Amino acid sequence: MAAPLVRMRNIHKAFGPVKVLEGVDFELLAGEVHALMGENGAGKSTLMKILTGIYAPDEGSIEVDGQPVSITSPADAEKYGIAIIHQELNLIPSLSIADNLFLGREVHRFGLLNRKAMDTRAKEWLTRVGMTKLDPTTLVERLSVGQQQMVEIARALGQKARVLIMDEPTAALTESETTTLFKLIRELREQGTGIVYVSHRMEEIFALCDRISILRDGQFVGTRDVPGLAFDEVVKMMVGRTLDARYPTRTPKIGDVRLKVEHITGGMVQDISFDLHAGEVLGVAGLLGAGRTEMARLLFGLDKLESGKVTLDGHAVTPKTPTEAIHAGFGFVTEDRKAQGLVLDLSLRENVSLPRVPAHAGLVDRGAEKKQTSGLIDALKIRTRDMELDVRALSGGNQQKVVLAKWLALKPRVLILDEPTRGVDVGGKAEIYHIINQLAETGVAILMISSELPEVLAMSDRILVMHEGHATALLDAHGATQEAVMTAATGGK
Amino acid sequence: MTLQMNWSRASTLLQRLGSVIGLVLLFIVLSVMSPDFLTTGNLLTVLRQVSINALIAFGMTFVILAGGIDLSVGAILAFTGAITAGLMASGHGMVLSVGAGLGLGLILGMVNGVLVSWGKVAPFIATLGTLTLLRGLTLSYTQGSPIPVTNQGFALVGGGYVANLVPLPVIWMFIAFIVCGFLLRGTVFGRHVVAIGGNEEAARLSGVRIAPMKVAIYGLSGLLSAFAGIVLTSRLYSAQATAGQGYELDAIAAVVLGGTSLAGGRGWLFGTLIGALLIGFLNNGLNLLGVSSFYQQVVKGIVILIAVLLDRRQ
16 A cells, blocks of 8 residues: 555644644545544644644654655645645635736746736636636636635645645535535545545535544544444544434423514515514524525614514514614624624623623623623533633634623523534534523524524424525424425525 | 633733833833933923823724724814914913813814714724814914913913922823723723724624714814813913824824734723833933934834834734
8 A cells, every 4th residue: 555645643732831732643545535523622723734834743743655744834835735725715805816826926927927828727727626617817706605715726736736625615605516516526536636624514524535533632533434434433532422412302482473574675685574483493594695694684783674574572673783683682693703703802701791791870890790701601601711711712612602692691582593503513512502492491582594404403493494585485393304495495396 | 722822811911011111121221321310300301291192192092992093183182272272362261262172172083983983984094184184274273373372370281280299291191091091991981992993893793883982982082182282282381283293103102012902902001101101211311311313213213113023913
């Protein structure tokens, strides 16, 4: 057997006194898709940053094609054909595809760009990733997220990458873009590229990957072949314990109609109607761009409601600003917690009390604020030593709980959750599901937007399916199937 | 992960203390090099000189913490100073004139806030516009010649002493420091200032009313600039159309030297006080050492650059 493409052995890395990696081994063969899994904070990104030269390991060795190498900068990584596709795409929106593909390695003569040569070659690279229809002179800002990702991959391939690291590549993709991406990944595998696939999405990993390596708390747990591997075993290796169930059982106590939405229209949202009862979880399913978030923004007063009527507990409400929506009794856990949910440089305490700071006549009541925060930290099992810690320091799951805590402090009557478990690890997900159930039991009406079908099916009482701004189905979650939801989400009957 | 953050916390503290350490070092060096430095008279004189910049810089701290910038502070200082002196010159009482000056500063600042929030103009451009406009208004109001102050009571605001020793402007500076410090740390307003600078979108989605907040923040900056203008006019016994030129840069320098991030969301008022003192003592020291005023600027520039380089976050 030939030497593996990459072999990392006994990698140690510490930041100050904190050991992030302790003796991790990782091996990538040519022509395999190798999943790297672990809870948030397990050390996956640190390991990949070492492989791409962003961090230097404290101990351990890296071999490429069986030869020991030293990778001390991203330029070194590029030299050995190692490229990473980041979750946050690294493209310059105001430049064209070709400009981006050749950024830093422009084809030129005496400083004058040779656009023609670059466009021709860009076209070849785009063809390699199956984007034959894209014109290399198109500005990147006009591309969808999925297309941008393809451009990133094209750039990596253009730089002769043999090792491609993908960090949650499908997080922002639509179903069809995901399909296209998987097709490309399989083709690259055929051509002998080694792909490291970092993701939390089990279904994808089982469908796509050949092997799985698992990290837990900076330790290497093991590598397994995917064929014949049980789902539960992976979870067990990741969390070090067996989870009772992925989705906690629910005992819905559904009350009266709390939120009545009638024919709301605004922006891309067209004529949506539904009732949401106290204690009910209404799942909102649909593909990316179906208008789910836009509908939530209408309800929360972020975008202009053009027509339609919203009634909350019998009173007509038409919030024009988030402030008014909050006063009316809405809470909104937004999709992107870093950009929209949290102030990363503020402490946990300050984030939790942001919507309503406990205060008398404008003066902050620090005692009440601390009491409220510690109560919520306990209730939501937020793992932190200290409520004064910047939320930047928390793991994804704990950050998401801080966002939830922020809204729970207000005791909302209607809570809108937009992708509540995105980027959260398995253990964290289970805890968030538990919190959602508890909230519903206390009578909060919950609108849960999610792109994870199993989640929507397991957590909801009913499911509203959207397609291109319209509601295409309102299903009873019991007895609904993934196929039925997908059919409605793609506009089929 | 969490411990890693402790490190960053420690380094933040170190960065913050950096300006304090710098000030202490400067003190030691100047004490050794000049016998005239460490005298009560000299120190109080410097504090009096610093007070004007500090008053402006306190307001600037709020603006910068909220992710903005206010270039119009020096122009507001000159205009409100001229109006206050002009009102008294035309026979109005001191209380009314000072009240009008302060009120005008507040309103001019709020205009900046309106331009930035509802007008969606970038703070740099909006306040550059009001700077130019106010400079022109001040010149036409004063016709380019100083307006003398004759009101003896008013002359005390900037020229008086407490216990025949401490200049009143120094007292104003410390009062403003305490009030603003409390405003920043102890009130919902202050919390929201930092939240807006840290992540405006998250603050908005949490129900923070961004536009009124910005109007209030720039209003506060305008108010403090007007206060500084009144103190300066009183101390100089006259309002000059060209007063306060370049003060916006000194104020920004004090804020940044104090460790407040120009990107917003991170900073503290104490640092601004230290930053203002650093600039003041540096000027004073260079004077005492007989360094030519041309080189003083060079040194000041170098100090600011070094401070910002040290402050650069990894």
